[in-house]
Amino acid sequence: MSNHPEPAQESSLYEHKHEAIQRPDVGVQEGFRDHKPPRPYRYDSSLSPELCWDETAGREFAEWLLMRITEAAEQGEAAVFAEALVWHGTGETFRSIRECVARLQTLTSPFLNWTGKAERHQISVPTIPLFVHERHSTQGILNGLDSYRQAGTNLDLFGDPQLDISEKLEAYEHKGPWTNRMVLGDSLHVMNSLLEYEGMGGQVQMIYIDPPYGVKFGSNFQPFVRKRDVKHGADDEMIREPEMVKAYRDTWELGLHSYLTYLRDRLLLARELLTESGSVFVQISDDNLHHVREVLDEIFGVNNYCQIIPFRKKLMPLGANLIEGMCDYLIWYAKSKPVVKFNKLYQKSVPNPNSRWTNVELPDGTRRSLSAEEKQNLELLPQRAKVYRLVSQRAPSYSEANDYSFVYKGQQYSSPRGGCWVTSKDKMELLAVANRLEAEGDSLSYIWYHDDYPFSKINNFWTDTSPVQKKSYVVQTTGLAITRCMLMTTDPGDLVLDPTCGSGTTAYVAEQWGRRWITCDTSRVPLALARQRLLTATFPWYELDQPTRGPAGGFVYTRKQNRKGEEIGGKVPRITLKSIANHEEPEMVTLVDKPEVNNKITRVCGAFTVEATLQAANSLLHEQHAVDNSVAVQGNAVAYLDRMLEVLRKSERLQLPGNKQLLLDNVQALSAEDYEYLHATALEKNGTDKRIAIVFGAESGAISSELVFNAASEAVFMRFDALYFFGFAIQAKAREMLEDRKKMRIPCTYVAVTPDVVMSDLLKTSKSSEIFSITGLPDIVFYQTSEKTPANEPLYQVKLLGLDIFTPHNCETESIEAHNLPCWMLDTDYNGMSFIARQVFFPKTAAWDNLQKSLKGRFADSVWEHLAGTTSEAFRLGTRKRIAVKVIDERGNELMVVRDAAEA
Numbered sequence: 001m002s003n004h005p006e007p008a009q010e011s012s013l014y015e016h017k018h019e020a021i022q023r024p025d026v027g028v029q030e031g032f033r034d035h036k037p038p039r040p041y042r043y044d045s046s047l048s049p050e051l052c053w054d055e056t057a058g059r060e061f062a063e064w065l066l067m068r069i070t071e072a073a074e075q076g077e078a079a080v081f082a083e084a085l086v087w088h089g090t091g092e093t094f095r096s097i098r099e100c101v102a103r104l105q106t107l108t109s110p111f112l113n114w115t116g117k118a119e120r121h122q123i124s125v126p127t128i129p130l131f132v133h134e135r136h137s138t139q140g141i142l143n144g145l146d147s148y149r150q151a152g153t154n155l156d157l158f159g160d161p162q163l164d165i166s167e168k169l170e171a172y173e174h175k176g177p178w179t180n181r182m183v184l185g186d187s188l189h190v191m192n193s194l195l196e197y198e199g200m201g202g203q204v205q206m207i208y209i210d211p212p213y214g215v216k217f218g219s220n221f222q223p224f225v226r227k228r229d230v231k232h233g234a235d236d237e238m239i240r241e242p243e244m245v246k247a248y249r250d251t252w253e254l255g256l257h258s259y260l261t262y263l264r265d266r267l268l269l270a271r272e273l274l275t276e277s278g279s280v281f282v283q284i285s286d287d288n289l290h291h292v293r294e295v296l297d298e299i300f301g302v303n304n305y306c307q308i309i310p311f312r313k314k315l316m317p318l319g320a321n322l323i324e325g326m327c328d329y330l331i332w333y334a335k336s337k338p339v340v341k342f343n344k345l346y347q348k349s350v351p352n353p354n355s356r357w358t359n360v361e362l363p364d365g366t367r368r369s370l371s372a373e374e375k376q377n378l379e380l381l382p383q384r385a386k387v388y389r390l391v392s393q394r395a396p397s398y399s400e401a402n403d404y405s406f407v408y409k410g411q412q413y414s415s416p417r418g419g420c421w422v423t424s425k426d427k428m429e430l431l432a433v434a435n436r437l438e439a440e441g442d443s444l445s446y447i448w449y450h451d452d453y454p455f456s457k458i459n460n461f462w463t464d465t466s467p468v469q470k471k472s473y474v475v476q477t478t479g480l481a482i483t484r485c486m487l488m489t490t491d492p493g494d495l496v497l498d499p500t501c502g503s504g505t506t507a508y509v510a511e512q513w514g515r516r517w518i519t520c521d522t523s524r525v526p527l528a529l530a531r532q533r534l535l536t537a538t539f540p541w542y543e544l545d546q547p548t549r550g551p552a553g554g555f556v557y558t559r560k561q562n563r564k565g566e567e568i569g570g571k572v573p574r575i576t577l578k579s580i581a582n583h584e585e586p587e588m589v590t591l592v593d594k595p596e597v598n599n600k601i602t603r604v605c606g607a608f609t610v611e612a613t614l615q616a617a618n619s620l621l622h623e624q625h626a627v628d629n630s631v632a633v634q635g636n637a638v639a640y641l642d643r644m645l646e647v648l649r650k651s652e653r654l655q656l657p658g659n660k661q662l663l664l665d666n667v668q669a670l671s672a673e674d675y676e677y678l679h680a681t682a683l684e685k686n687g688t689d690k691r692i693a694i695v696f697g698a699e700s701g702a703i704s705s706e707l708v709f710n711a712a713s714e715a716v717f718m719r720f721d722a723l724y725f726f727g728f729a730i731q732a733k734a735r736e737m738l739e740d741r742k743k744m745r746i747p748c749t750y751v752a753v754t755p756d757v758v759m760s761d762l763l764k765t766s767k768s769s770e771i772f773s774i775t776g777l778p779d780i781v782f783y784q785t786s787e788k789t790p791a792n793e794p795l796y797q798v799k800l801l802g803l804d805i806f807t808p809h810n811c812e813t814e815s816i817e818a819h820n821l822p823c824w825m826l827d828t829d830y831n832g833m834s835f836i837a838r839q840v841f842f843p844k845t846a847a848w849d850n851l852q853k854s855l856k857g858r859f860a861d862s863v864w865e866h867l868a869g870t871t872s873e874a875f876r877l878g879t880r881k882r883i884a885v886k887v888i889d890e891r892g893n894e895l896m897v898v899r900d901a902a903e904a
Contacts, residue, residue, distance in 0.1 A: 023129075023130055023131070023132050023198075023609070023611065024129070024131055024132065025131065025132050025833035025834040026131040026132060026133045026612070026833065026834055032129065034129065034197075036127040036196055036197070037127060038124045038125055038126050038127055039124070039125050039127050039192050039195070039196050040122045040123070040124050040125075041122060041123050041125060041265075041268050041269065042089075042090045042091050042122040060089070061087060061089055061090070061107070062104060062107050064087060065087075065094075065100045065103060065104045065107075066104070068080065068085060068094065068097075068100050069097055069100050069101065069104075072097045072100075073097075077096065077097055081094070081095050081096055081097075111294075111298065112260070112291065112294040112295065112298070114256065114257040114260045114261070115254055115257040116254070116257060116261060117257075117260075117261070117264075123265050123268075125188055125189065125192040125265075125269075126189055126192070126700065127192055127193065127196045127197070128185075128189050128192075128193055128613045128700050129193060129197050129613075130181075130183060130185075130190070130193050130194075130197070130198075130611045130612070130613060131611060131612060132609045132610075132611050132834045133184075133609075133610050133611060133612055133834060133835060133894075134609065134610035134825075134834060134835045134836075134837060134886075135607070135609050135610075135834055135835070135836045135837065136531070136534075136535060136607065136608050136609070136610065136837050136840075137171075137606075137607040137608075137837075138171070138534075138535050138536070138537075138604040138605050138851075139169060139170070139171045139604055139606075139607075140607070140838070141535075141837070141838065141839060141840060142169060142604075142851075142855070143169075144838050144839070144875075145839075145859065145863060145873060168600065168601060168602050168854075168855065168858070169601075169602050169604060169855065170541060170601050170602070170603055170604075171603060171604050171605065171606040171607070172511075172514050172550060172551050172603070172606050173550055173606060173607075174493065174516050174550050174551060174552065174606070175549060175550045175552065178516055179607055179608060179609055180507070180510075180511070180516060180517050180518070180606060180607070180608040180609075181517070181518045181519075181608060181609050181611055182501070182504075182507065182518075182519055182520070182527055182530060182531065182608060182609070182610045182611070183518065183519070183520035183521075183610075183611045183612065183613070184520070184521065184522075184524060184527055184610070184611070184612040184613070184755065185520055185522065185612055185613030185755065186522050186613070186755065187266055187499030187500065187520050187521075187522070188265055188266055188269065189613045189700075190499065190520045190613060191266065191269040191270065191272075191273060191497075191499060192269060193613060194273060194518070195269065195272055195273065200273060201272050201273060202272075202273070202274070202275050202276070203273065203275060203495060204273040204274055204275065204278060204495050204496070204497045204518075205274075205275055205277070205278050205279075205341065205489065205490045205491075205494035205495055205496065205515075206278060206279050206280070206281070206485070206486060206489050206490045206494065206495075206496045206497070207270045207273065207274060207278070207279075207280045207281070207496075207497045207498070207499070208280075208281045208283070208482060208485060208486075208496065208497075208498045208500075208506045209266070209267075209270070209280065209281070209282045209283065209498070209499060209500055210282075210283040210498070210500045210502060210506075211262070211263055211282070211283075211284070211500055212259075213284060213285040213287055213288070213328075256288070256291070259288070260291060260295060263282075263292065263295055264295050264298075264299065266499060267280070267282075267295065267296065267299045267300075268299060270497075270499075271299055271300060271335065273497065274335040275335065276335055276336050276339055277334075277335070277336070277339050277340055277341040278334070278335045278340075278341070278489075279306070279332060279333065279334050279335070279340060279341070279485075279488075279489040280296075280300070280332075280333050280334075280335075281330050281331065281332050281485045282296065282330070282331045283328060283329070283330055283481075284328065284329055284331065285325075285328050285329070286325065286328075286329065289308075289329050289331070292331060293305075293308070293331055296331060296333050300333040300334070300335070303337060304333050304334045304335065304336065304337045305332075305333055305337075306332040306333060306334050306337060306340065307332045307460050308329055308330070308331055308332070308460070309329065309330040309332065309460045309461070309462060310327040310328075310329055310460070310461055310462070311327055311328060311329070311330060311462040311465045311481045312326055312327050312462065312463050312464070312465050312466040313326070313327060313328045313465065313466060313481075326466075330481065330485065332485075340489070341489055341490065341491070342488060342489060343487060343488055343489070343491075343592050344457060344488075345457070345458040345484060345487060345488055345592065345593065346455040346456065346457055346458065346589070346591055347455065347456060347458050348454060348455060349450075349454055349455055349456040350378075351378065351387045351389075351450040353370055353374070353375035353378070353387075354375070355389075356389040356390070357387050357388070357389045357450060358370055358375070358389065359387070359388050359389065359390065360374070360381060360385050360386065360387050360388070361385065361386045361388060361447075361449070362382065362385050363382060363383070363384045363385060367388075367438070370387070383564060384564065384565060386449045386450070386451055387449070387450045387451075388447050388448055388449045388450065389448050389450075390438060390440050390445035390446070390447065390448075391445055391446040391447075391448050391577070392416075392440075392443075392445055392446075393416065393421050393422050393423070393443065393444055393445055393446055394416035394419050394420075394421075394422065394443075395416075395419060395420050395421060395422040398419060398420055399420050400420075401424060402415070402420040402421045402422070402423065402424055402425075403415045403420040403421075404420075404421065404425050406421070406425065406428055406444065408432055408437055408439070408444055409439075411439070413439075413442070413443060413444050414442075416443055422446075422577075423577070423581050427581035427582065428581075430580060430581055430582075430583055431446065431577070431580060431581055434580050435447075436577075436580055446577050448577075449575075451565070451566075452574075452575035452576070453572070453573070453574045453575060453576075453589075454566070454567065455567075455572060455589070455591070458484065462480075462481065462484070464480070465480045465481045479505055479508065479509050482505055482506055482509045483509050483512075483513070483593070486506075486509055486510065486513060486515060487513065487592050487593055490515055491554065492513065492514040492515065492551040492552060492553075492554055492555060493514065493515070493516065493549075493550065493551045493552025493553075494515050494516065495515070495516045495517070495518070496510045496515045496516065496517045496518075497517070497518045497519070498517070498518075498519040498520075499519075499520055500521065501519040501520055501521035501526045501527060501530055502521070502526050502530075503526065503529055503530060503533065504519060504526070504529065504530025504531075504533050504534060506519060507519045507530060507534060508530075508533060508534060508537065511534065511537070511539065511605050511606065512539045512540070513542075514542065514550075514551030514555070515551070522754075522755045523754060523755070523892065524754070524755075524891065524892025524893060524894070525891065525892035526892075527610065527892065528822060528823060528888050528892040531610065531823075532822075532823060532842060532847055534605045534608065535605060535840055536842070536847045536848050536850060536851060537604065537605050537850065538602055538603065538604060538850045538851060538854050539603040539604070539605070540597045540599075540603065541597065541598045541599075541601035541602075541603040542555045542556075542595040542596065542597060542598075543555060543556035543595065543596040543597070543598055544556070555570075555595035555596070556570075556595060556596040557569070557570030557571050557590050557591070557594070557595055557596065558570060558571055558596050559571040559572065559573070559588070568594075569591075569594060569596075570590060570591050570592075570594035570595050570596065571588050571589070571590060571591075572588070572589050572591060573586035573587070573588055573589075574586055574587045574588075574589050602851070602854040602855060604851070609834075612729070613700060640696075640699045641669070641679060641696060642669075643757075644696045644726065644753075644757075645667060645669055645679075645680055647757050647771065648664070648667050648680070648682075648694075648726070648772075649667045651771045651772060652664040652665060652667065652682075654751060654772050654773070654774055655772065655773045655774065656774055656805070656807055656814075660807075662684065662686055662774070662807075662808065663684075663685040663686060664682040664683065664684060664685065664692070665682060665683045665684075665685045666682055666683050667680060667681075667682040667694075668680060668681055668682070670693075675714065675718070676710075676714060677695060677707065677710050677711040677714045678693045678694070678695055678711060678714055678715060678718070678720075679694055679695055679696050680693075680694040680696075681693055681694065681720070682694060684721075684722065684808070690721035690722055691720055691721050692720060692721060692722040692723065692724055692808075693711070693714075693715040693718070693720040693722070693723045693724070694723075694724050694726065695707070695711045695723070695724070695725050695726070696726050696727070697725065697726065697727025697728060697729070697730070697753075698727075699728075701729075702727065702728075702729035702730055702731050702734075703725055703727040703729070703730040703731065703734050703750070704731055704734055705731060705733045705734040705737050707725075707734070708725065708734045708737050708738060708744075708748070709737065711723060711725070712744045712745065712746055712748060715746050716745050716746050720746065721746075721747075722746065722747045722748070722749065722808050723744075723746050723747070723748045723749070724748075724749050724750075724751055724808075725738070725748065725749070725750050725751065726751045726753050726772065727750065727751075727752070727753060728752075728753050728755050730750055732884075732896050732897070732898055735750060735777060735895070735896075736777070736897070738750055738806075739777055739806070747806070747808055747811055749774055749806060749808045750774070750775055751772050751773065751774055751775075752772070752773050752774075752775045752891070752893045753771065753772060754771055754772075757771055773891050773893065774805060774806075774807070774808075775803075775805065775889065775893050775895055776803050776804045776805030776806060776813075776816075776895065777803070777804055777895060777897055778800060778802075778803055778804075778824070778885050778886075778887040778895055778896070778897050779800075779801040779802050779803065779804045779815065780798055780799065780800055780801060780885050780897060780899070781798070781799040781801060782796065782797075782798050782883065782899045782903060782904045783796065783797060783798075783799075783904055784796050784904050785797050785874050787874060789876065793876055794876075794877075795874040795875065795876060796828075796874065796875055796876075796877060796883075796904055797871060797872050797873070797874050797875070798826055798871070798872040798883065798885060799870060799871045799872070800818040800821070800824050800841075800870045800871075800885065800887070801815075801818055801870075802815040802816050802817050802818045802820075802821070803815065803816040803818075803821060803887055803889060803895065816889070818843060818870035819843045819844050819869075819870060820843075820890075821843060821887055821888070821889060821890070822842065822843075822888050822889070822890060823840070823841065823842050823843075823887070823888040824840075824841050824843070824870075824885060824886065824887045824888065825837040825839065825840045825841070825885070825886045825887075825888075826838060826839040826840075826841075826872050826875075826883065826884075826885055827883060827884040827885075827886075828875045828876070828877060828878055828883055829877065829878020829879065829880050829882070829883075830880065830882045830883055830884035830898060831880060832880075832882075832898075835884055835886055835896070837886075838875070839867070839872050839873060839875070840867070841866070841867055841868070841869065841870070841872070842867070842868060843868060843869060843870055844868065845868060846868070847868070848864050848867050848868060849864075852864045877901055881900060881901040882898060882899070882900050882901065883898070883899050884896055884897070884898045884899075885897050885899075
């Protein structure tokens with residue numbers, strides 16, 4: 001009888017048990033029928049500072065409010081507001097004269113205006129479902145490797161077979177229907193999907209937004225995972241660490257006007273997602289700090305402003321003409337300030353001898369003033385010496401009961417001149433017994449040891465947040481700033497959203513502190529970096545207060561002291577004059593950033609999914625004849641096609657392997673009456689003048705095999721020389737069809753488009769290398785090894801050879817070597833739906849080093865060498881007898897091939 005896990009059990013390592021039904025796998029796109037119309041969001045475009053009736057678009061609203069107030073005065077408030085009155089323009093409801101007056105007053109306030117604001121009283125956001133493309137679990141990957149040891153195979157995978165990985169490796173599991181989420185798509189569409197498809201309004205506790213800081217016309221975006229320099233060099237000049245990337249682009253169509261519209265729209269939806277006690281933080285520089293504050297005032301209300309937090313972000317000044325700027329800013333608003341969740345944060349304080357901390361009590365009880373040398377360096381004091389200061393015992397107001405004489409150490413002290421003592425005589429006796437009094441002139445003062453409470457509240461000026469080492473990402477925010485925001489406004493188990501993923505710092509911090517998280521980005525590059533960062537991360541194991549509830553049950557905090565008597569735990573006593581005088585136990589303060597840590601457990605990132613706002617594979621023709629066949633839907637498809645043609649005309653150079661480029665010229669639209677599947681034509685200007693046909697994939701869909709076949713047939717019939725498919729995604733089957741030149745009868749090329757070119761208010765005007773890239777298919781060898789399991793089952797391996805890319809200008813195939821690819825993944829039991837990453841590889845990087853050190857002895861070095869290489873570990877096939885290999889190229893594109901067991 002075999003003692004190894006069955007294939008089905010191995011597969012279950014990755015099944016996320018509590019998947020929400022609103023998040024179907026990407027494989028069911030074709031059958032998805034739950035389509036919803038776009039969601040309109042109305043907003044107040046504001047009036048001018050005065051009620052100028054002939055100049056403001058809000059005149060009708062103001063007159064309507066005045067009419068309701070007049071009616072209430074004449075007919076009585078109860079009669080007019082028996083039912084809530086609704087203003088049709090914005091959908092606002094009013095239930096009293098007070099509400100009408102308050103709203104009317106807001107219409108007379110000064111406001112921030114910009115081009116297009118007054119003309120647009122609402123936005124229409126496509127309601128697009130989120131499909132699960134990938135499922136990830138670091139614990140699942142390592143447990144999958146560990147299962148071979150349990151199976152008793154002869155493979156040399158393990159350093160010490162006596163060590164049990166399950167005793168040391170853990171991940172937090174959030175109870176209920178939840179898995180953390182990483183989403184590819186426009187943040188506006190993602191947030192609307194969360195609201196409309198998943199009903200998540202009012203469920204997010206904290207939103208952290210780190211938008212582009214400013215507007216730079218013609219700014220250069222470098223869309224490579226492994227390459228930060230904007231110059232194009234040879235592959236061997238590329239930076240090997242995939243974290244190094246510059247992934248923000250900020251070329252805006254209308255400059256600051258587009259920027260403010262972009263931000264306002266997303267903040268509107270952010271407000272809808274927040275809980276009543278929730279908070280939003282916007283990270284910004286001083287360039288547009290004033291404008292962003294005004295936008296937040298409009299959306300969240302002036303009364304919900306909490307704080308502006310300057311935080312240091314730079315290690316060294318960068319050379320300004322005037323005074324150097326060293327900080328950025330966090331603007332904090334609450335959904336409802338009276339009920340906002342807030343945890344006080346504290347930091348270790350150091351006595352400042354230049355203030356009143358000028359005395360010391362030595363270990364033998366002797367008290368004296370600090371010497372000049374000791375004031376400069378407190379480390380000169382002996383161990384367990386206690387620095388203290390004297391606090392006056394004079395009360396702020398007079399009380400006859402506290403006006404008395406007091407004898408201390410044989411000397412009588414009268415109450416402070418012209419006043420009284422701060423406490424009663426019997427309590428003063430307790431202070432004397434506790435040796436907490438000292439003569440100061442002709443009076444007695446209270447002795448306040450710095451160790452009574454060596455912590456201070458963290459205020460709104462953070463000078464300790466600058467990075468201490470080289471950042472792993474060009475626009476990476478220091479984790480300490482986000483950590484403080486998160487600890488201040490959330491509890492373990494709360495949900496955090498970051499619609500500006502970047503390097504994934506917010507998700508990383510949320511994972512560390514046991515918060516649930518969602519993050520999204522329009523660019524594939526940041527998601528590729530965040531995926532690697534999370535999969536290979538290790539975190540402290542914070543002890544759970546209620547393990548059955550997971551992180552939502554909170555962490556354990558205990559009081560601990562080191563050998564010096566210093567408080568180092570999460571519970572610290574606050575000793576005060578009051579607690580001593582009243583003979584009370586001191587208050588215990590919880591330091592929320594110091595939960596109890598179990599150093600015997602290595603914690604890895606919990607399970608998460610990679611999702612996208614891509615619907616079922618379809619064509620623009622299908623979009624034009626959508627479910628309701630409405631004129632609006634047809635108009636949207638036509639507008640999208642026009643936009644894509646405009647972008648292509650401005651970015652006619654397509655990036656090829658080896659830093660070569662392909663130039664297209666004379667891009668022209670084709671008539672919809674004459675062509676059913678083809679959208680445009682152009683000339684290929686690489687010394688060939690080939691006449692090519694162009695097809696654009698749908699804005700919210702993947703290119704299907706049906707579209708590929710039909711478009712190729714039409715292009716052949718119309719005698720085009722080549723066919724190009726421009727899309728945001730393509731089905732694996734369709735991608736393989738493009739490589740079959742004989743079947744297509746025409747050279748076909750797939751060109752990946754960066755998703756953010758269709759963001760509203762954002763028009764790409766920079767180089768084509770930022771927008772379009774020709775992609776290929778992974779070239780793999782799938783083979784059966786000579787090893788077998790004790791049950792005589794065959795074992796298989798996969799070797800990645802590289803990425804084959806068809807270059808249409810010479811009809812040849814060029815290859816990118818496997819070790820030059822940032823990441824590749826293997827699903828050993830592919831179900832045709834979502835991709836389950838059972839082995840993940842980061843060639844030629846040290847990405848897995850943290851885990852290797854933490855799990856020292858659990859695996860042989862060869863295992864980690866495989867995970868940093870191009871050959872997989874040996875594996876058994878799952879029940880489906882089918883594998884899938886997904887490769888992430890340097891631009892973040894995801895390229896996949898599927899192989900059946902018969903092809904091994």
